[in-house]
Structures are given as structure tokens and as C-alpha cells.
Amino acid sequence: MLDPIQISSHHNAELSFQSKPMTTQDITTAAVGQWEEALAFVALHRDKSAYAELFRYFAPRLRAFGIKMFGNEQQAMEMVQDTMLNVWQKAALFDASRGCASTWIFTIARNVRFDMLRKKQSRKDDISADDLWADGDYPEQEDNQSQHWDLHLVAEKVAPHFHALPPAQRLVMEKVYLDELSHQEVSEQLGIPLGTVKSRIRLALDRLREAIDGPRS
Amino acid sequence: MAHVVKYHPSISLLEQYSEGTLAAELALVVAAHLDFCPHCQTLHRDIEADLGCELAMQSAPEANSDSWQQMLNNILAEPAAAVPARKTSPVTPSQSQLVVGQHSFVVPRSLQRLVSKRNKWLTLGGISTAKLPGTDENHLSLLCIETNTQVPLHTHKGLEITLVLSGEMVDEMGQYAAGDLIINTPDHTHTPKNIAGEPCLCLSVLTAPLEFKQGLTRLLNPLQRFFY
Numbered sequence: 001m002l003d004p005i006q007i008s009s010h011h012n013a014e015l016s017f018q019s020k021p022m023t024t025q026d027i028t029t030a031a032v033g034q035w036e037e038a039l040a041f042v043a044l045h046r047d048k049s050a051y052a053e054l055f056r057y058f059a060p061r062l063r064a065f066g067i068k069m070f071g072n073e074q075q076a077m078e079m080v081q082d083t084m085l086n087v088w089q090k091a092a093l094f095d096a097s098r099g100c101a102s103t104w105i106f107t108i109a110r111n112v113r114f115d116m117l118r119k120k121q122s123r124k125d126d127i128s129a130d131d132l133w134a135d136g137d138y139p140e141q142e143d144n145q146s147q148h149w150d151l152h153l154v155a156e157k158v159a160p161h162f163h164a165l166p167p168a169q170r171l172v173m174e175k176v177y178l179d180e181l182s183h184q185e186v187s188e189q190l191g192i193p194l195g196t197v198k199s200r201i202r203l204a205l206d207r208l209r210e211a212i213d214g215p216r217s
Numbered sequence: 218m219a220h221v222v223k224y225h226p227s228i229s230l231l232e233q234y235s236e237g238t239l240a241a242e243l244a245l246v247v248a249a250h251l252d253f254c255p256h257c258q259t260l261h262r263d264i265e266a267d268l269g270c271e272l273a274m275q276s277a278p279e280a281n282s283d284s285w286q287q288m289l290n291n292i293l294a295e296p297a298a299a300v301p302a303r304k305t306s307p308v309t310p311s312q313s314q315l316v317v318g319q320h321s322f323v324v325p326r327s328l329q330r331l332v333s334k335r336n337k338w339l340t341l342g343g344i345s346t347a348k349l350p351g352t353d354e355n356h357l358s359l360l361c362i363e364t365n366t367q368v369p370l371h372t373h374k375g376l377e378i379t380l381v382l383s384g385e386m387v388d389e390m391g392q393y394a395a396g397d398l399i400i401n402t403p404d405h406t407h408t409p410k411n412i413a414g415e416p417c418l419c420l421s422v423l424t425a426p427l428e429f430k431q432g433l434t435r436l437l438n439p440l441q442r443f444f445y
Binding site: 061099106 | 228232234236237241242244245248251252260262263264265266267268269270271272273275276277278279280281285288289291292293295296297326327328330331350351
């Protein structure tokens, strides 16, 4: 489950201790997978110094996230404490093949926050985070035959649809997939939020998938 | 669940679900849709990964004050939880099976715990409903429509969100099967019918008109037909 080969994922490239904007060189030299590795040490050896590093990095960021979501410090800190305790106690449940460490920690914080809000309304049999967000027991993904397609065929099929994308989506796609810029760089170049870059990519990819696979019917 | 789901939640609905900002009852409908739909599962995990990156890239002061150190020490003093290898507690037949009259249905993962907390079934004509626990603003219920039964023509004061769990249903706008998510707004007037040879089980959320107005506009924009 904690096979180091599986630990790296492309999202790690965006992780770094530095808070200043990263250059391309920083991204390539950043310690890829450091948080995944730290979680593995906590899971396997109860490694306190690995945990302390995770804590010093994520706890203040969770606090900032919590203040944004709750609008007050006290609940934000309750969420931080509960989330980071889960990270300490349940590190063995982290599965690097399903995503990077920051994603796992985000999902814990989201679930803690959701249950805190529901508990405040004191409903006993209420909907809980465990009902809403499955933890690794999704049914198998569909077999995707398009993976075996000849790449040239795919390129030929995609090209016309690519040009048919709305201009804003096409521009972002060109910068990411043809110019090979990072999402952050595209965001800076175009002066649009990172989230917008990501959502445009998602929308465009879904259109292309639909164009290739045909409508889902 | 061999067929392919046709009606999906919009991207904005999925994003709110992944963030955890969607009203609980609506989030439950999306969660149940995901149990049927690998495509939306992939999108959901993609959104979660983005949100994780946002968290990691958030700027924040360093955690070297005494109060942070105190919290760290408190946590390190806690023992590791006895964690099961994975949360794959086998589902007992009584949890995954829902019996309505003479019919028996398989319930998706996200609904298994809540379905056992349902109120009793109320039956009128060929239609049975049972309320599930939820808030007062949004009414969450199971709906079982017998074969050859029509739900009387109705409009909606708020949003009506329906997820087909089993069987098939048609209305003026389309034909729906297990996993399909149908959102009706106050403008819609429709007559859902079950003309298939088996009963149709649905999960339904009704939002009361006034309490919900703020969230309403956000939900209505790209609606659920985005993908098909």
C-alpha cells in the first residue's frame, strides 16, 4: 500500500516548502513526494519528527482554510486539532495510489468540518461525512478501451474537436498541452485564478472525451 | 449496474460536493449518483486533488508559537488508533437490501446506513414514500413507483432532485434509469411514469421554496444535462 514507486504523483510537483511563487526549476528540483514519504514514516514507524514536519507545514494552512470556511478562529482551531489528530492516528489508511498527501489531508479536514457543522445542530441519525464520501471502496472503474487506441488516430480524431472548443478553454489547453506550461504559469500569464485554469481544463477534457467516446447513452 | 448513466450532476454541483459546501441532502444524492457513475467519480477525485493542492499552496505563517507546539505535543501523546486494514466491512444483506411490499432492492453504499433509519412507508395508489433523516429545509425521501403507475402532474415550489436507484421512469423530457440524476426547477411541469415491467425506486429531495433561494441560482445555471 505504501510502495514508494506509487508514491509520486504529478500533483507533488506543485508542493513545496516555499511560499514564494515557484519557478520551473523549483518545480523540477522540489522534493517530490516528501509529504507522502513523511506519512509513510508515521504509518510504519510512528515517526514523531516526520509527523512534526507534516504538522508544521499543514496545521497553519488548515487553520487558514478553517477560518475561511467557519469565519471564526475557535472552530477553525478545533478543526485543525481534529484533522491533525486523524493524520497522526490514521496515517496507515493513506493510500498514495489514490492521490497525494495534501489531497488526503484536505478530505479529512472537509469531513471533520462537515461533521462539526452537523453536530452543532444535534441531529442523531443525521447524514454524516462517512455516508457522503466513500473511502476507497468505490466499484471498479470501467474498462477504458480508448487507452489502447493508436495515438495518431486519436490525434486525428481530437484535432477538429480541439479547434471547436470555446476560445477561453482552447487557449488554456494550448498553453498546458502544447506549450507545456504548468497550471500556475498559465494562471500568471493570463491573469486568471488558478482554479479557473483548472476548471477550464476539466471542462475542455470532458468535451473532448465526449467527442471521442460519443455521448454517454 | 451494467447500463451507462446518462444524466449527471453539473460540474458546479460536483465541485460543491467535493468541497463539502453543498447542503447535506443534495450531497447525499450526488454521493449516491457517484456510486453508480465511474465517470463522475473520476471528476470528483480530480477536484479533490485540486482542492488538496490549493490547501498545500495556501500561504500561512509558520507554526512555531507555543500554542502550536502545545497542540503538537498533545497529538503526539495520543496512541495510534486501531485502524482496520481498510474500511471494507462486509455489508450484511439486511443493510444492502431494501424491501418495499413484495419488492426487494439493492441499496448503494452511500444510502445503506440512512435507509435503515427511514420512517415507515406511506402508500397511495401505486406510489410509496418513506422519509429519511435530514434537515427541515430539505425533504429527503425514498419513492417507490409501481409498474404502470403515473405520478400526478405537478410543478415544484423549490427544486425537486430525483435519483433513480432501480428500474426505469419516463417523463415529458426523457427516460431515466439507475444512476440518472434529474433536476426539476419551479418552471418544470412534469408527469413521471413507470411504464417498465418492474417497480422503480428513487431517492428524492424537495427543497422548500423560501429557505433555499440563495443557493438556488448557483444550482440552476449549468444544470445536470451537461455531459450527455
